[in-house]
Amino acid sequence: MLKNTLVLGLLTLCGLNGVHAQDVQVLTLEKALNIAFENSPTLIQSKLSLEQRQLELKAQDAALKSQFSLDVNPFNYTRNNQYDNINSKWYANETMTSSASFGITQPIKWTDGSISLYNDFSWQDANNKTYGGSNTSFNHNLSLRISQPLFTYNRTKMQLKELEYALENAKISYALQQLNIEKSITSQFYDVYQKQKDLNIARDEYNNQKQNYEIIKNKVDAGLVAKEELYQAEVNLASSESTVYTQEINYENAKDNFKLLLGVSLDEEISVLPNTEISTIEVNITDAVKYALEQRMEIRQKQITLEQDVFSIIRTKAESEFKGDLSIRVGMDALGGKINNMYDKPTDNEQIGISFTIPIFDWGAKKAKVKSSQLAMESDEISLEEEKKQIIIDVRQICRNIPTLIQQINIKKKSIENAERTYEINLEKYRNGDLTGMELQQYQNQLTSAKQEYTSAIINYKIELLNLKIQTLWDFETHKSYLPTELLK
Numbered sequence: 001m002l003k004n005t006l007v008l009g010l011l012t013l014c015g016l017n018g019v020h021a022q023d024v025q026v027l028t029l030e031k032a033l034n035i036a037f038e039n040s041p042t043l044i045q046s047k048l049s050l051e052q053r054q055l056e057l058k059a060q061d062a063a064l065k066s067q068f069s070l071d072v073n074p075f076n077y078t079r080n081n082q083y084d085n086i087n088s089k090w091y092a093n094e095t096m097t098s099s100a101s102f103g104i105t106q107p108i109k110w111t112d113g114s115i116s117l118y119n120d121f122s123w124q125d126a127n128n129k130t131y132g133g134s135n136t137s138f139n140h141n142l143s144l145r146i147s148q149p150l151f152t153y154n155r156t157k158m159q160l161k162e163l164e165y166a167l168e169n170a171k172i173s174y175a176l177q178q179l180n181i182e183k184s185i186t187s188q189f190y191d192v193y194q195k196q197k198d199l200n201i202a203r204d205e206y207n208n209q210k211q212n213y214e215i216i217k218n219k220v221d222a223g224l225v226a227k228e229e230l231y232q233a234e235v236n237l238a239s240s241e242s243t244v245y246t247q248e249i250n251y252e253n254a255k256d257n258f259k260l261l262l263g264v265s266l267d268e269e270i271s272v273l274p275n276t277e278i279s280t281i282e283v284n285i286t287d288a289v290k291y292a293l294e295q296r297m298e299i300r301q302k303q304i305t306l307e308q309d310v311f312s313i314i315r316t317k318a319e320s321e322f323k324g325d326l327s328i329r330v331g332m333d334a335l336g337g338k339i340n341n342m343y344d345k346p347t348d349n350e351q352i353g354i355s356f357t358i359p360i361f362d363w364g365a366k367k368a369k370v371k372s373s374q375l376a377m378e379s380d381e382i383s384l385e386e387e388k389k390q391i392i393i394d395v396r397q398i399c400r401n402i403p404t405l406i407q408q409i410n411i412k413k414k415s416i417e418n419a420e421r422t423y424e425i426n427l428e429k430y431r432n433g434d435l436t437g438m439e440l441q442q443y444q445n446q447l448t449s450a451k452q453e454y455t456s457a458i459i460n461y462k463i464e465l466l467n468l469k470i471q472t473l474w475d476f477e478t479h480k481s482y483l484p485t486e487l488l489k
Contacts, residue, residue, distance in 0.1 A: 023268075023269055024269040024270065024271050025268060025269065025270050025271070026270075026271050026272075026273050027189075027270055027271070027272050027273065028272075028273050028274075028275070029185075029186060029189050029272075029274060029275070032185055032189055032258075032262060032272075033181075033182055033185055033186075035262050035263070035264060036181050036185045036261065036262050036263065037178065037181065038263075039262060039263025039264065040177075040181055040263060041263070042177060042181075043174075043177050043178065043181060046170075046173055046174045046177045047174060049170050049173070049174075050167075050170040050171060050173075050174045052170075053163070053166050053167040053169075053170040054167060054170075056163055056166070056167075057160075057163045057164060057166075057167050060159065060160055060163050061160075063107070064107050064109050064156070064160070065106075066104055066105070066106045067104070067105045067106075067107075068102075068103070068104055069101075069102070069103045069104075069105070070100070070101070070102050070103075071100065071101045071103075072099075072100045072101075073097070073098065073099045073100070074098055075096070075097075075098055076096070076097045076098070077094070077095070077096050078093075078094070078095045078096075078097075079092065079093070079094045079095075080092070080093055081093075091128060092128070093126065093127070093128055094126070094127045095124065095125070095126045095127075096124070096125045097122065097123065097124045097125075098122065098123045099120070099121065099122035099123070100120075100121050100122075101118060101119070101120045101121075102118070102119045103116060103117065103118045103119070104116065104117045107156060108148075109156055109157060109160070110154075110157070111148060111154070112148075112149055112152075112154040112155055112156045112157070113146065113147055113148035113149065114146075114147050115144070115145070115146050115147075116144070116145045116146075116147075117142075117143075117144055117145075118141075118142070118143050118145065118331075119140075119141075119142050120139075120140070120141040120142075120143075121138075121139070121140050121141075122138070122139045123136075123137070123138050123139075124136070124137050124139070135337075136337055136338075137335060137336070137337055138335070138336055138337070138338065138339050138342045139333070139334070139335050139342075140333075140334040140335075140342060140343075141331060141332070141333050141334075142331055142332045143329055143330065143331025143332075143349075144329070144330050144331060145327070145328065145329045146326075146327065146328040146329075147325070147326070147327050148325070148326045148327075149323065149324070149325055149326075150323065150324035150325060150326055150354075151321075151322055151323045151324050152318060152321060152323040152324075153314050153318060158311055158314070161307075161311075162308070162311060165304045165307060165308060168300075168304060169301060169304055171484075172297045172300060172301055175297060175483075175484040176297055176298075178484065179470050182466070182470075183466065183467075183470060184261060185261060185262070186462075186463065186466050187463065188254075188257060188258045188261050189258065189272055189274065190274065190459040190462060190463065191254050191257075191258070192251075192254045192255055192258050192272045193272050193274045193455075193459065194254075194455055194456065194459055195247065195250050195251040195253075195254040195255075196251055196271075196272065197451070197452070197455045198247050198250065198251070198452060198455075199244070199247040199248060199250075199251045201448055201451045201452060202240070202243045202244045202246075202247040202448075203244055205240050205243065205444060205447075205448055206237075206240040206241060206243070206244050208240075208444060209233075209236050209237045209240040209444075210237060212233055212236070212237075212427075212430065212437070212440065213233045213234065213236070213237045215430070215431055216229050216230055216233040216437060217230055217233070219433065224433060225433055229436065229437050232436070232437035232438055233437050236437055236441050236444075255270055258270070258272075274462075276458055278406070278409060278458065278461065279477060280406055281402075281465075281476045281477055282476075283399050283402060283468065283476055285395070285396055285399045285400075288395050288396075288398075288399050288468070288471075288472050288474070288476075289391075289392050289395050289396065289472075291472040291473065291474035291481075292391050292392070292395045292471055292472040292473070292474075293388060293391065293392070295472070295473035295474065295481065295482075295483050296391055296471075296472075296473060297473075297483075298387055298391075299384065299387060299388065299391070302380065302383060302384040302387055303384065305380050306377065306380055306381060306384065309373065309376060309377035309380055310377070312373045312376070312377075313370060313373045313374060313377065316366070316369045316370050316372075316373045317366070317370055319366060319369065320359040320362045320365070320366045321357075321359065322356070322357065322358055322359060323356070323357050324354060324355060324356045324357070325353075325354070325355045326353070326354050327351070327352070327353045327354075328351070328352050328353075329349075329350065329351040329352075330348075330349070330350045330351075331348075331349050331350075332346050332347070332348060332349075333346065333347045333348075333349055334346040334347075335347075391471070394471050395468075395471050395472055398464060398467050398468045398471060399468070401464055402461075402464055402465070402468065405457065405460055405461040405464055406461065408457045408460075408461075409454070409457045409458060409461060411457075412450065412453045412454035412456075412457045413454055415450040415453070415454070416447075416450045416451055416454055418450075419443075419446050419447040419449075419450040419451075420447060422443055422446065422447075423443045423444060423446070423447045426439070426440055426443045427440065427443075465477075469482050470482075
């Protein structure tokens with residue numbers, strides 16, 4: 001009954017798989033990574049953040065170029081009544097004006113100042129209804145203005161540098177997210193491969209058990225062996241059937257998890273095609289550590305944090321600082337009742353002003369804030385040194401593991417060969433009646449375990465090679481930098 005149930009379940013599952021057999025998408029690791037990079041929500045968010053930082057820096061660069069402005073007031077009419085205290089009477093005024101102002105402002109990046117040129121033109125018509133007087137005037141003012149902060153830090157350059165750091169940090173975060181996805185995809189990819197191999201091994205074992213069952217059944221029918229051997233063969237066959245069914249389920253579950261990570265439809269049928277060739281590489285621990293310390297993006301992120309800490313200290317010191325402002329204005333003012341005579345007697349106008357802000361006493365607030373910022377910077381410096389130490393340890397451990405993993409692959413491969421020979425020898429004994437079914441099952445289990453361990457050894461080596469690339473950002477197979485190209489620009 002158990003056997004029939006298992007067979008029915010297996011056939012049902014295989015039948016469901018066969019519906020879409022013609023639409024199976026075979027994925028190599030490279031193809032899977034391309035799909036994940038395109039569909040990953042976290043990577044898309046990271047890319048959006050990167051584009052946002054690029055636009056912010058672009059906007060700041062544009063703000064440092066000449067800024068043009070035009071203000072136009074085509075018409076304005078005003079009527080008001082005012083009381084004349086001298087004549088003790090009310091009088092009414094009507095005023096009509098029109099004006100326009102065109103300005104060019106150029107920020108000065110290197111001094112944090114600005115220089116501006118303004119061209120103002122206005123017209124006014126004033127009429128006193130009570131006294132009957134009226135006046136029409138045209139005014140043209142052309143002025144050059146300079147504004148320059150004194151005795152303080154350059155806020156423009158600092159803001160620009162912070163935006164550059166923010167962009168670099170966004171690039172690093174995007175690249176790190178890519179590496180994390182690559183690691184996750186590779187791990188899941190080989191997990192699917194492992195389950196696929198386990199299923200194939202289980203099916204081979206099931207075929208062996210069927211053959212053994214037929215052999216012992218014929219012998220029991222011929223009266224050559226005890227009937228108890230047939231009972232054991234039935235148990236072994238049912239157990240093998242159950243293992244196949246379990247491995248089918250594990251394989252389908254692994255594929256579902258992989259499809260979820262890839263961001264593809266769960267109804268799509270996939271299969272993986274890994275490169276299981278083992279290429280032995282020579283890794284020098286000193287070189288690996290050097291590459292890691294030179295290229296690891298986490299180190300650069302912490303260095304950026306230290307630069308930002310410096311800016312924080314500068315800002316804190318500037319909260320209560322001695323500073324000044326210099327302003328200069330020179331220009332020409334032309335005024336006339338008519339346009340054609342307004343330039344007959346133009347006048348010059350100049351203005352120079354200097355102002356200072358002098359802090360007196362802040363009850364130690366500035367000193368405390370500066371000390372707090374300095375302590376935060378010291379903490380970040382320690383974090384940077386600890387990050388370097390951890391990177392060195394991780395790289396060294398991987399370099400030491402790789403030769404061991406190569407040895408394990410060779411050992412597991414040899415174990416399969418020995419297990420196969422042992423199984424064939426004992427299978428012949430089983431056929432001759434010199435070995436029980438339970439004893440043969442032990443050799444079958446040894447062969448199954450040897451195959452599974454060999455697959456695991458290959459996967460562990462592949463994963464460790466990827467870890468080495470991610471930890472050092474250096475590909476020891478191609479002898480090229482693994483640093484993302486966008487960070488090399």
